[in-house]
Amino acid sequence: MKMTFRWYGDGDPVPLDYIRQIPGMYGIVSAVYDVPVGEVWPVEKIRTLKTKIESHGLKFEVIESVPVHEDIKLGRPTRDRLIANYAQTVRNLAQCGLKVVCYNFMPVFDWTRTILAMKLDDGSSTLAFDADEVARIDPEQGINLPGWDTSYKPAELKALLAEYRGIGEAQLWANLEYFLKGVIPAAQESGIKMAIHPDDPPRPIFGLPRIVKNVADLRRLLAIVDVPENGLTLCAGSLGADIGNNIVTMVQEFAGQGRIHFAHIRNVKVDEKGNFHETAHKSDCGSLDIAGIVKAYYDAGYEGYVRPDHGRMIWGETGKPGYGLYDRALGAVYINGLWEGVAKGEEKSAH
Numbered sequence: 001m002k003m004t005f006r007w008y009g010d011g012d013p014v015p016l017d018y019i020r021q022i023p024g025m026y027g028i029v030s031a032v033y034d035v036p037v038g039e040v041w042p043v044e045k046i047r048t049l050k051t052k053i054e055s056h057g058l059k060f061e062v063i064e065s066v067p068v069h070e071d072i073k074l075g076r077p078t079r080d081r082l083i084a085n086y087a088q089t090v091r092n093l094a095q096c097g098l099k100v101v102c103y104n105f106m107p108v109f110d111w112t113r114t115i116l117a118m119k120l121d122d123g124s125s126t127l128a129f130d131a132d133e134v135a136r137i138d139p140e141q142g143i144n145l146p147g148w149d150t151s152y153k154p155a156e157l158k159a160l161l162a163e164y165r166g167i168g169e170a171q172l173w174a175n176l177e178y179f180l181k182g183v184i185p186a187a188q189e190s191g192i193k194m195a196i197h198p199d200d201p202p203r204p205i206f207g208l209p210r211i212v213k214n215v216a217d218l219r220r221l222l223a224i225v226d227v228p229e230n231g232l233t234l235c236a237g238s239l240g241a242d243i244g245n246n247i248v249t250m251v252q253e254f255a256g257q258g259r260i261h262f263a264h265i266r267n268v269k270v271d272e273k274g275n276f277h278e279t280a281h282k283s284d285c286g287s288l289d290i291a292g293i294v295k296a297y298y299d300a301g302y303e304g305y306v307r308p309d310h311g312r313m314i315w316g317e318t319g320k321p322g323y324g325l326y327d328r329a330l331g332a333v334y335i336n337g338l339w340e341g342v343a344k345g346e347e348k349s350a351h
């Protein structure tokens with residue numbers, strides 16, 4: 001297991017030198033943020049970012065994310081050029097020594113929350129999702145939720161939502177298949193592992209189709225191109241927001257097959273109605289068995305990358321919701337501690 005930390009580049013209030021001081025920290029997960037979606041990431045830009053990160057004593061081997069252009073998800077005629085660009089970005093990343101590319105195939109928006117700073121009993125604040133509040137929103141009247149992509153004009157958004165309603169889940173699967181068949185060969189020839197991030201939350205919202213949300217979807221995805229380079233970012237918190245998803249058995253199955261390349265580990269408190277909020281990593285703070293998840297990775301001989309996915313805001317820290325330094329650092333140390341505990345237990349029982 002290689003512990004990593006997401007960093008948003010020069011605009012990130014968390015300095016690389018602070019991240020380096022977290023015990024057991026191996027590397028940084030980041031992206032080139034100033035190339036328009038759909039264009040090729042130039043080698044020069046990737047190299048500059050890598051040199052900067054490495055000059056702070058951290059490795060740079062994982063990209064999160066190379067975004068997939070909406071035209072690819074919608075299957076528009078422009079997709080062939082865009083997929084060729086994506087494949088070239090993958091080759092350029094490999095040329096610079098990158099190993100894993102995280103991406104997602106969520107229509108229009110990625111993660112959705114209704115509150116970015118819900119107060120917990122201990123005075124910390126966290127990201128939360130209220131299913132009833134989302135159900136009450138009529139997307140035709142415009143969507144105004146915190147953290148949403150505001151680059152779309154209301155009319156544009158309306159047209160996009162209508163177009164997705166027209167394609168539905170079956171066509172979205174076909175478009176994902178087309179994308180994978182265009183990109184995975186480039187990953188194979190260049191030595192990059194592609195790692196899809198599941199939908200967050202793992203259910204349809206605003207009538208938009210969602211196709212990476214449970215164990216059946218993950219199996220289907222891996223079977224489309226059945227090679228190690230077509231793999232997963234197993235996000236415990238995203239999948240765990242559906243009470244029906246068992247993360248421990250997912251890790252056993254997919255890490256056992258060598259198909260998980262990036263592990264996002266975090267905890268959520270979930271109820272039957274689909275409401276949830278993010279919690280501290282410790283198992284008994286939320287609904288997920290984080291100790292069981294880490295043990296499952298250990299038992300599978302997992303050698304891939306891990307990151308504490310999100311954190312609460314604690315100790316008066318301000319910054320990007322979910323991406324402060326302190327609680328994510330606690331998460332990293334907790335995960336490393338669980339890992340060491342399992343490893344030492346194994347050693348002892350072997351004697």
Ligand SMILES: [Mn+2]
Binds near residue numbers: 235264309
């Ligand atoms: Mn995640």
